[in-house]
Amino acid sequence: SLFSSLSLSHLFHLWRFWHVGLCKALALLQAAWVAFSQPIPANCGQLLTQLLLCGSLAVAGACLAHHWLVSSLFYPLGPSATIATVCGLLVFLGLGLVPPARCLFALSVPTLGTEQGRRLLLSWSTATLAVTVVPNVLANMGAAGQVLRCVTEGSLESLLNTTHQLHTASRALSPTSPVGSQGLTFQVQGNGSIFRLHMLRVTQQVLEDFSGVESLAQLAALATQRVVTGLLMLGLLVDSAWYLHCYLTDLCFDNIYATRQLAHQLEEARATHLLASPPAWLLRATWPRLSQGELLSCLLRLGPLTLLLMATAVTVATDHVAFLLAQAAVDWAQKLPVVPITLTVKYDAAYTVLGFVPFLFNQPPVENPFLSTHNSFQWELRFTSPSCPLLPAQRPPLVAPLAAGVLQLLACSTVLLETYARRLRHTIAASFFTAQEARRVHHLHARLQRRYDKHRRQQDLLHTEHLEPQRDLEKRGTDLSRNLGPSAASLCDLG
Known part of the structure; x- marks a missing residue:
């Protein structure tokens, strides 16, 4: 019992410690966000916090830009460092001196969760596969082609070596043959050296074609990645700027959220009944659930992304199959x-003298040895040429396909998070431009009031139309009682 009470007390103190620490961290983050979103700092603390945040973001952006230029786009170190430094200085000056630039930078983060950010993530994923997986497949195909070349060259050399040895054996027999006798002749049609050079030239041309295709694929993938990434980054900034422009100029743009400011204004105006039956287009900014229409839209957008994931899996499987075949x-x-x-x-040679005489007596002829030679020739039959090095099979990379898969999964998650990203963009813009948000809330209040008044008039009209037949009957009964007199009226009352 004592041990259990001590355990519960320890857990309570631990939970209280984490709760207090989390509350302090959230308060610190909220204070930093308030200082960052202020157009003009209210005091020296906010100014210092704002400069510290802008400097940290500039340094982080410069480091990420340098790493991205060197590792992904394969730019040299010197130009990459220069470009990253210039970008860091521009980011620091822009964030520190231009408040809309801070808002634009903050809006770019949730914009990654929208369609524009999804395109950027998919382009990075595709470029990663194109730069790493496709050249690896071509390299393995080149290794298989090198095997074909070496086997062809070795077999051809062995064939020519065998032909040479047979020629040597035939020449070794020729001097021992008597004059005028029929010797052993060995003849090969065509020139073996020319045929060998032709086969080597053909295999070398095939390997050069593979190497050219591999280098061309790498250059094309790299150039495409640079161009597409630049365009999509520019599109990301343009999309954020377009959202900010529409937010500041159009009161109806993205003004569909029931925020705390709206609830506070309705409470002050004693008009909370406007949210009693809210319209379908009005969304709660802090409500975590998605509507049925939003869920259906997300499922429809997940279809093409699923096909892209399958294509990526097929590409990675092709890389592994090419590696296994080459290996x-x-x-x-x-x-x-x-x-x-x-x-x-x-080679043994003998002669007989008057060989027919023993034949008459049914005896074997007497042979006199004339010449006896014995030669031995040795060589090796090789199916691969020693002068042709075999290329090793390139093992498929693991980091690049995993990174591409993670990027595609993030792109799939943005489909579900797009609604929350839009709400976050609205919250960020409202934090930077409080006066504009007040005007937008007033406009939304008036819109809800007009909708409520219109709905009220329709209900009154329906109620009036429902009461008109009853009033006509009452009017007819009154006219009838006047025409017939008091007796008819009493009868009507009795009825």
């Missing part, structure tokens, strides 16, 4: 045996 081909070529060949030529 199997290289291992097979390395394990090809060297076949030793030994050619033994034994």
Whole structure:
């Protein structure tokens, strides 16, 4: 019992410690956001906080830009550092001196959760696959082509070596043959060296074509990534600027949120009945649930992204299959045996004198040895050429496909988070421009009032139309009682 009470007390103190720490952290973040969103700092503390935040964002942006230029876009270190430094200085000056620039920068973060940010994430994912996976597939195909070249060259050299050894064996027999006798002749049609050079030229051309396609694919993917990324980053900023422009100039733009300011204004005007039956287009800014229409729209947008995920999986699987095939081909070529060949030529010559005489007596003729030679020729039959190096199979990269998959999953998550990103954009703009938000809230209040008055008039009209037949009957009964007199009126009353 004592141990359980101590455990509960420890858990309570731990929970209280984390709760107090979280509340202090949230209060600190809220104070930093208030200082960051102030057009003109109210005191020295807000000014220092604003400069510190702008400097931190500028340094972080410069570091990320340098890493992105070097690792993703493969720019040299010197120009990348210069560009990153200039961008950092421009960001610091823009955030520190221009309040709308701070708002624009803050709006760019939730804009990543919209369609424009989704396009940017998908472009990064596709470019990552194009720069890493496609050249790796082509490199493995080049390794398989090198195996074909080495096997062809080695087999051709072995064939020519065998032909040369047979020529040597035939020439070794020729001097021992008697004059005028029929010797062993070995003839090959065509020039072996020219054929060998032609085959080497063909295989070399095939490998050069593969290398050219690989380098061209890398250059095209890199150039496409740079252009598309630049355009999408520009589109991200333009989209944020367009939202800010519409927010400041159009009172009806994105003015569909029931915020705390609206509830406070309705409470002061004693018009809380306007939110008793809110319209379908009015959304609660702090309400976490999505409407059925928003969920259906999200599911429809997830279809193409699912197809893209499947295409990415097929591309990565193709890379692994190409690696396995290239590895199997290289291992097979390395394990090809060297076949030793030994050619033994034994030549015996003998002669007989008056050989028909023993034949008459049914006796074998007497042979007199004339010449006896014995030659042995040895060589090796190789299926791969020693002068042709085999290229190793390139193992598929793991980081790039995982990064591409994470980016695509983030793009899929933006489909569900797009509604919350839009609400966050509205909240950010309202924090920077409080006077404009007050005018927008007043406009939304008037819009809800007009809707309520219109609905009230329609209900009054329906109620009037429903009461008119009853009034006609009462009027007819009154006229009838006047025409018939008091007796008819008493009868009507009795009825």
